[in-house]
Amino acid sequence: MQRDYYDLLGGGALAALGLGVAAYSGAHYDFGTLRQMGPGFFPVGLGLLLAGLGLIVAVPAWRRQTEARPFDLPEAAAALGAILVFALTMNRLGLILGTALAVLIATLPAARPGALWRLVLAGVVTVLVWLVFKVALAMTIPLWPWSA
Amino acid sequence: MFDGLMQGLATALHPSVLIYSLFGVFLGTFVGVLPGIGAMATISLLLPLTYYISPEAALVMLAGVYYGSQYGGAVASILLRLPGTPQSAVTSLDGYPMARDGRAGLALFTSMISSFTGSMLGILVLVVLAGWLADLATKFGAADYAAMMILGLVAAATVGSDSPAKSLAMVVLGLLLGCIGTDVNTGTQRLTFGWAELMDGINLVALAMGLFGVSEVIANIRKADRHGPPGKVKFRQMLPTGAQMRQIIPPALRGTAVGSFFGALPGTGSTISSFLSYALERRIARQPERFGHGAIEGVAAPEAANNSASITAFVPTLTLGIPGDPIMALMLGALIIHGIQPGPMMLEARPEMFWGLVVSFGIGNLFLLILNLPLIGIWVSMLRIPFRWLYPAILIFVCLGVYSVRGSTFDLVMVAGIGAVGYLLALARFNPALLLLGFVLGPLIEVNLRRAMLIARGDPMVFLERPIAAVFIIAAAGLLAMSLWQAIGRRQSRP
Amino acid sequence: MTQSFSRRHLLAAGAALAMAGAAGMGAAQSWPTGPVHIVVGFPAGSSPDTLARLVAEPLAAKLGQPVVVENKPGAGGVIGVQQMLAAKDGHTFGATINGPLTTAPRLVKDIGYDVAKDITGIALTATSPMVLAVAADNAANDLQGFIDAAKADPGGMTYGSVGQGSGAHLAMELFLDTAGIEMLHVPFTSYAEVTTSIMGGEIDAGFMAPSAAMGHVQAGKMKMLGITSSRPFPQVPDVPVIAGQAGMPADYRAELWNAFIAPASTDPAVVARLNTEIAAILADPAVQQKMLTMGWKAEGGTAADLAARITADTAVWGKVLDRIEAKK
Numbered sequence: 001m002q003r004d005y006y007d008l009l010g011g012g013a014l015a016a017l018g019l020g021v022a023a024y025s026g027a028h029y030d031f032g033t034l035r036q037m038g039p040g041f042f043p044v045g046l047g048l049l050l051a052g053l054g055l056i057v058a059v060p061a062w063r064r065q066t067e068a069r070p071f072d073l074p075e076a077a078a079a080l081g082a083i084l085v086f087a088l089t090m091n092r093l094g095l096i097l098g099t100a101l102a103v104l105i106a107t108l109p110a111a112r113p114g115a116l117w118r119l120v121l122a123g124v125v126t127v128l129v130w131l132v133f134k135v136a137l138a139m140t141i142p143l144w145p146w147s148a
Numbered sequence: 149m150f151d152g153l154m155q156g157l158a159t160a161l162h163p164s165v166l167i168y169s170l171f172g173v174f175l176g177t178f179v180g181v182l183p184g185i186g187a188m189a190t191i192s193l194l195l196p197l198t199y200y201i202s203p204e205a206a207l208v209m210l211a212g213v214y215y216g217s218q219y220g221g222a223v224a225s226i227l228l229r230l231p232g233t234p235q236s237a238v239t240s241l242d243g244y245p246m247a248r249d250g251r252a253g254l255a256l257f258t259s260m261i262s263s264f265t266g267s268m269l270g271i272l273v274l275v276v277l278a279g280w281l282a283d284l285a286t287k288f289g290a291a292d293y294a295a296m297m298i299l300g301l302v303a304a305a306t307v308g309s310d311s312p313a314k315s316l317a318m319v320v321l322g323l324l325l326g327c328i329g330t331d332v333n334t335g336t337q338r339l340t341f342g343w344a345e346l347m348d349g350i351n352l353v354a355l356a357m358g359l360f361g362v363s364e365v366i367a368n369i370r371k372a373d374r375h376g377p378p379g380k381v382k383f384r385q386m387l388p389t390g391a392q393m394r395q396i397i398p399p400a401l402r403g404t405a406v407g408s409f410f411g412a413l414p415g416t417g418s419t420i421s422s423f424l425s426y427a428l429e430r431r432i433a434r435q436p437e438r439f440g441h442g443a444i445e446g447v448a449a450p451e452a453a454n455n456s457a458s459i460t461a462f463v464p465t466l467t468l469g470i471p472g473d474p475i476m477a478l479m480l481g482a483l484i485i486h487g488i489q490p491g492p493m494m495l496e497a498r499p500e501m502f503w504g505l506v507v508s509f510g511i512g513n514l515f516l517l518i519l520n521l522p523l524i525g526i527w528v529s530m531l532r533i534p535f536r537w538l539y540p541a542i543l544i545f546v547c548l549g550v551y552s553v554r555g556s557t558f559d560l561v562m563v564a565g566i567g568a569v570g571y572l573l574a575l576a577r578f579n580p581a582l583l584l585l586g587f588v589l590g591p592l593i594e595v596n597l598r599r600a601m602l603i604a605r606g607d608p609m610v611f612l613e614r615p616i617a618a619v620f621i622i623a624a625a626g627l628l629a630m631s632l633w634q635a636i637g638r639r640q641s642r643p
Numbered sequence: 644m645t646q647s648f649s650r651r652h653l654l655a656a657g658a659a660l661a662m663a664g665a666a667g668m669g670a671a672q673s674w675p676t677g678p679v680h681i682v683v684g685f686p687a688g689s690s691p692d693t694l695a696r697l698v699a700e701p702l703a704a705k706l707g708q709p710v711v712v713e714n715k716p717g718a719g720g721v722i723g724v725q726q727m728l729a730a731k732d733g734h735t736f737g738a739t740i741n742g743p744l745t746t747a748p749r750l751v752k753d754i755g756y757d758v759a760k761d762i763t764g765i766a767l768t769a770t771s772p773m774v775l776a777v778a779a780d781n782a783a784n785d786l787q788g789f790i791d792a793a794k795a796d797p798g799g800m801t802y803g804s805v806g807q808g809s810g811a812h813l814a815m816e817l818f819l820d821t822a823g824i825e826m827l828h829v830p831f832t833s834y835a836e837v838t839t840s841i842m843g844g845e846i847d848a849g850f851m852a853p854s855a856a857m858g859h860v861q862a863g864k865m866k867m868l869g870i871t872s873s874r875p876f877p878q879v880p881d882v883p884v885i886a887g888q889a890g891m892p893a894d895y896r897a898e899l900w901n902a903f904i905a906p907a908s909t910d911p912a913v914v915a916r917l918n919t920e921i922a923a924i925l926a927d928p929a930v931q932q933k934m935l936t937m938g939w940k941a942e943g944g945t946a947a948d949l950a951a952r953i954t955a956d957t958a959v960w961g962k963v964l965d966r967i968e969a970k971k
Contacts, residue, residue: 481688
């Protein structure tokens with residue numbers, strides 16, 4: 001058991017975000033009138049509302065206990081890294097190399113050691129992606145670096 | 149009308165139309181199952197093909213993709229918590245816990261039988277009430293739309309939740325994210341920070357995939373390997389018992405009623421109806437705390453609602469030329485390519501087209517049921533593939549699905565960012581489905597509210613003077629008051 | 644953003660230099676060496692997309708290479724133009740509506756391109772006028788009656804458009820200004836919403852493409868009081884032109900159009916080749932008929948015609964935008 005940091009930080013972050021958006025929008029966009037609401041009307045109003053709700057979530061959490069939940073940092077880094085690498089490489093290296101590279105990155109944190117299954121998986125997924133998106137759905141993405 | 153139906157039957161049973169219908173529903177199911185790739189992208193890809201076939205066959209095929217993808221989308225959201233649309237996000241609320249309990253087969257069966265019921269009864273409503281529904285859509289003014297969507301938000305956020313403040317915070321965060329992009333009324337770029345890619349707002353599919361799919365993958369990489377795959381399921385276990393059937397049918401019927409009504413209103417019907425029907429079931433259930441932990445009604449009602457809504461959504465599309473959603477807009481485009489102008493004259497000018505489409509909906513849904521029931525076993529056995537084999541493919545499919553929406557790699561970077569936020573929100577137990585609802589309805593509420601105030605010259609009484617708006621506003625206020633009352637009651641009864 | 648902007652300028656300048664040196668005529672003979680891409684800044688099934696596809700198909704046959712239409716929707720077509728400029732392969736062109744070439748540079752901050760410096764027109768594809776539509780039970784039966792009613796109630800009548808700075812909005816502002824009347828602007832996002840709102844009695848009027856109004860007019864729920872082209876439009880021949888009527892000047896004209904464009908760095912011989920081929924396709928009666936059922940009149944003409952059109956429209960709508968800004 002520990003203090004309920006989840007609601008504390010979550011609510012706090014939402015409150016900060018709400019205040020930030022309200023302040024930024026208030027400074028940059030016209031608030032308007034009730035008849036002719038400006039572009040700032042909603043962001044400012046909603047930002048303040050979010051700030052209030054965030055505080056309602058965060059404040060009581062200070063005195064509350066909850067069980068700790070695991071935070072999967074390596075898993076998150078690998079999954080998000082795979083997406084980013086795929087986004088950057090798909091139109092430069094092509095679908096085949098981009099997919100294989102992204103799969104290898106995604107499998108890094110998986111519990112089972114060994115390189116063989118990772119390579120096999122990269123091959124299988126790449127063929128599957130080629131079949132579904134190039135052959136069946138005919139999407140316009142280059143296959144290889146030289147076909148870009 | 150009987151003559152019309154006969155004519156429609158003749159059109160729909162034409163062998164070439166039947167084949168395109170079968171092809172459409174099959175393709176729809178297939179792309180629906182793939183995360184991210186949905187009806188929208190598929191119909192865009194198929195559109196050039198429709199230049200070469202008859203307009204009846206073209207529309208029947210595209211419609212088949214549309215509702216076929218809803219069947220398929222339910223599979224992905226139940227088994228893997230990968231909803232591509234806000235509607236299937238509702239299905240995953242209870243469908244996914246059911247699948248994790250080893251009741252994946254039952255959840256899939258429930259979703260399919262409810263979808264089928266919803267569609268078939270939706271067709272009946274369409275046939276009997278098409279004229280009335282078309283009138284309804286023209287009677288709705290800006291104030292009425294705004295009031296209806298406010299009711300939708302309030303119902304979804306307040307109906308029985310562990311922490312109303314956390315639920316409301318998610319709705320409001322969704323509304324705020326919906327503000328990003330070009331302001332319709334003034335053309336101002338709001339919160340885009342100079343990125344042209346954000347001018348039309350955050351891509352909905354990227355948001356749904358990041359919040360649900362990516363965050364779920366992150367949370368499961370370690371967990372899934374520790375637990376190992378779920379055990380083998382026998383076919384008998386997928387079929388519901390008589391008692392379970394009695395649990396499925398009433399919610400499915402209520403969902404159909406909700407869906408048929410809201411589906412006919414352009415713009416929001418399908419999303420609002422699935423959230424409202426879920427909220428309704430939770431409100432009337434004897435043990436509302438079961439919801440979110442695998443309640444079978446939580447799958448049956450929204451699935452019936454979104455399928456019946458997707459049928460009645462054709463009413464404004466075909467009779468008024470008002471597309472209810474981007475997919476309907478694409479179908480209108482397909483008709484216009486063939487020189488058919490959808491609108492109030494369509495029923496008189498091209499009855500064989502209108503009724504042929506109606507009949508083909510029935511046939512298509514029958515195909516879907518026959519096609520999908522035997523597939524349940526195959527889908528469930530997919531859960532036995534170790535997760536470490538599955539998730540890299542899921543990530544790539546999500547990327548390509550999001551890319552297919554508008555060919556933008558910027559959107560993939562967004563998926564990664566939203567995925568990180570989604571994982572943190574899930575860790576702190578915030579409900580991402582409500583964020584999605586706020587995001588979808590936010591821009592519509594804002595635009596309608598501002599339009600209503602502009603037309604009423606700044607007089608807020610317009611919301612009580614228009615009867616339709618007044619009903620929705622009073623219902624929303626009543627619901628809010630009821631939840632507050634209950635929240636206070638809970639606090640006092642606590643020792 | 645700024646970085647790629649300046650790099651693009653450098654490249655364009657470099658390409659222009661290279662071309663001046665090596666009299667690039669010879670290059671056009673071997674062109675195209677691969678598939679030709681046409682970037683459309685609107686989703687599949689929209690009218691700019693359909694118009695582009697109607698031309699792309701016969702164009703592929705004439706060029707002997709596949710012509711791939713790519714949809715990069717967003718920001719009223721601006722994203723499509725940006726994407727076209729980002730590809731520097733000599734095989735990527737664009738199809739766009741008037742907005743990104745005429746009014747968008749004023750409405751969109753950091754648009755990332757300069758129409759005069761970065762873009763060359765290939766050919767005007769098609770034009771469409773707009774009709775002034777009101778509900779069937781509106782007291783006004785002609786343009787004069789409408790203007791009189793608006794004069795009697797300054798600012799009391801309302802009109803819908805498909806968004807701030809849209810063709811429908813600017814056409815109405817030009818109309819109001821020329822006629823010397825005032826109405827309240829209510830922005831919508833689609834013509835379908837505008838027509839529903841007019842029929843439901845929420846707003847009074849709106850300018851829209853003839854095809855958006857025709858069905859409702861036939862059903863007896865709306866009527867069309869005038870059209871913005873300089874001659875009656877074949878799709879709605881009975882609707883009187885606004886120019887010269889009810890005190891409006893004879894040169895009043897407001898049209899939407901679609902065009903094929905190329906990056907300014909494109910070899911002029913390639914632009915000329917594309918212009919010839921596209922103009923020939925647009926002269927085909929079958930293509931003209933298909934466009935007309937969609938509400939568009941096929942055009943054609945030279946690249947210089949298109950350039951003149953861009954300059955003229957930028958000036959006309961620029962003045963309207965000035966007035967809208969002054970009113971705020």
